[in-house]
Amino acid sequence: MNNILEITNLEKSYYTKQGEIKAIKNISLQVKEGEIVTIVGTSGCGKSSLLGILANIENKSNGLFKFSKAKPTIGYMLQNDALFPWLTIYENAILGLKIAKKDTMENKEYVKKLLKTYNLEEFNNKYPNELSGGMKQRVALIRTLALKPDILLLDEPFSALDYQSRLAVSKDVFNIIKKEKITTILVSHDIGEAVSLSDRVVVLSKRPCSIKKIYEINLPSDNPIDNRKTKEFSELYDQIWKDLDVYVS
Amino acid sequence: MSMSANQKKFLLKEKKNRRFVIFMQLLIIITFLILWEVLANKKILNPFIFSSPTRICLTIKNLFIEGSLISHITTTLYEIFLAFFIGISLGFLIAILLYEIKTLAKIVDPFLTMLNSLPKVALGPIIIIWVGANTKAIIVMALLINLIVSIVNIYNGFLGTDEIKIKLLKSFGASKIQILRYLVIPGSKRTIISSLKLNISMTLIGVIMGEFLVSKKGIGYLIIYGTQVFNLNIVMAGIVILIILSFIIYEGVSLLEKKLLQGKN
Numbered sequence: 001m002n003n004i005l006e007i008t009n010l011e012k013s014y015y016t017k018q019g020e021i022k023a024i025k026n027i028s029l030q031v032k033e034g035e036i037v038t039i040v041g042t043s044g045c046g047k048s049s050l051l052g053i054l055a056n057i058e059n060k061s062n063g064l065f066k067f068s069k070a071k072p073t074i075g076y077m078l079q080n081d082a083l084f085p086w087l088t089i090y091e092n093a094i095l096g097l098k099i100a101k102k103d104t105m106e107n108k109e110y111v112k113k114l115l116k117t118y119n120l121e122e123f124n125n126k127y128p129n130e131l132s133g134g135m136k137q138r139v140a141l142i143r144t145l146a147l148k149p150d151i152l153l154l155d156e157p158f159s160a161l162d163y164q165s166r167l168a169v170s171k172d173v174f175n176i177i178k179k180e181k182i183t184t185i186l187v188s189h190d191i192g193e194a195v196s197l198s199d200r201v202v203v204l205s206k207r208p209c210s211i212k213k214i215y216e217i218n219l220p221s222d223n224p225i226d227n228r229k230t231k232e233f234s235e236l237y238d239q240i241w242k243d244l245d246v247y248v249s
Numbered sequence: 250m251s252m253s254a255n256q257k258k259f260l261l262k263e264k265k266n267r268r269f270v271i272f273m274q275l276l277i278i279i280t281f282l283i284l285w286e287v288l289a290n291k292k293i294l295n296p297f298i299f300s301s302p303t304r305i306c307l308t309i310k311n312l313f314i315e316g317s318l319i320s321h322i323t324t325t326l327y328e329i330f331l332a333f334f335i336g337i338s339l340g341f342l343i344a345i346l347l348y349e350i351k352t353l354a355k356i357v358d359p360f361l362t363m364l365n366s367l368p369k370v371a372l373g374p375i376i377i378i379w380v381g382a383n384t385k386a387i388i389v390m391a392l393l394i395n396l397i398v399s400i401v402n403i404y405n406g407f408l409g410t411d412e413i414k415i416k417l418l419k420s421f422g423a424s425k426i427q428i429l430r431y432l433v434i435p436g437s438k439r440t441i442i443s444s445l446k447l448n449i450s451m452t453l454i455g456v457i458m459g460e461f462l463v464s465k466k467g468i469g470y471l472i473i474y475g476t477q478v479f480n481l482n483i484v485m486a487g488i489v490i491l492i493i494l495s496f497i498i499y500e501g502v503s504l505l506e507k508k509l510l511q512g513k514n
Binding site: 076086 | 411413414416417418419420421422423427431432435436438
């Protein structure tokens with residue numbers, strides 16, 4: 001399969017009054033079309049900066065990244081659903097289309113179809129505070145999918161949820177991603193999530209981060225919850241845990 | 250749905266309490282008025298200095314018959330609404346400017362603080378010289394008082410915008426104007442609306458102060474005129490009308506606030 005994204009020697013520094021903080025030190029990575037790659041690292045290691053750079057809302061300091069398409073559409077999802085409380089579910093779902101001035105009849109129909117497929121149709125005219133956390137997360141994903149992104153960047157999208165909903169929602173979201181066949185880069189600090197959901201896991205070192213190891217994951221099931229029960233899962237989990245070298249006091 | 254006995258008890262208690270509060274409020278007002286009237290009539294309070302409720306009513310009635318009352322009220326109302334409207338609109342626009350140009354906000358910050366802490370009456374004489382002894386001076390006076398409060402309030406509301414939502418819009422490729430239109434302004438609706446209430450109180454202060462300084466008409470003028478001719482009945486009448494007017498305007502704005510905030514979230 002073709003590479004959809006090539007990152008070469010990427011670097012990122014932040015400049016503050018207290019001095020320069022190097023967040024990313026030399027990252028090179030290729031992402032194949034249709035692949036789900038999870039980047040794990042300890043908190044504050046610079047993994048969110050990496051996604052921010054790819055999403056074009058932060059500047060890189062050095063190096064380059066190239067998408068196979070000249071002008072790729074990028075879908076970006078953040079730590080919480082970031083739904084606008086004063087807009088209805090439908091209005092929220094088409095927000096990205098509106099901003100990007102792509103709110104054509106055809107695209108709006110597509111959003112309506114997505115809302116219907118993922119059991120949100122009856123909530124179209126409701127407001128976010130009337131929905132459960134998992135439902136809101138699905139709306140946020142549909143808002144991103146509405147733009148028909150070439151690549152999805154998910155920045156710890158489930159971290160605001162409690163453990164139970166987190167398992168259910170991540171399964172939900174990944175079923176959608178697999179069904180729509182979208183290349184995805186997920187950033188997470190949750191090893192279990194990374195191993196059970198993705199095709200490859202990239203382990204980052206502590207700040208300034210660089211790639212420590214890359215694991216190919218071949219777990220038997222499409223259901224991440226079933227995957228968590230396999231022997232391979234536990235082995236990978238332990239291995240990555242060691243790689244991360246988290247100091248627990 | 251049927252109500253439990255305890256729920257009924259609770260509601261009854263609430264109702265009783267509300268009635269008691271209203272009863273006490275009325276009692277205080279009526280006692281105050283009667284006491285005032287009686288003491289003035291018995292000359293224990295000098296009615297020439299303290300006036301009395303009946304004298305005040307009579308004065309208001311005479312002013313009304315003679316035809317000047319309505320024009321005093323409409324003059325003051327006109328000034329209040331003009332200053333209020335300009336204050337809110339200008340405050341809103343300047344807040345947007347400060348929000349968009351962060352360096353500008355940093356530059357003007359100490360000046361805003363200085364202006365905010367200055368007692369604006371001190372500028373009264375200069376204003377009269379600069380813009381003339383007319384309605385304009387009153388509006389400028391009121392703006393000096395209400396504008397800075399509006400700017401600071403609305404600006405702080407804008408600053409409270411959720412960073413994650415800004416990032417999200419940026420990832421959609423949103424322009425600065427789109428971020429304002431879709432996120433910052435609708436997200437600050439609550440702050441903007443609650444600044445209306447603060448603004449109207451400030452406007453009232455500004456307008457009356459302005460009228461004290463320059464006007465030939467209006468409630469503020471009525472009060473000052475009464476003092477100058479030493480007719481305390483007119484002064485008191487002016488104050489009573491002002492109390493009623495402010496109360497109605499303030500309640501109106503509160504009602505507007507409730508209406509605007511109803512429904513969503």
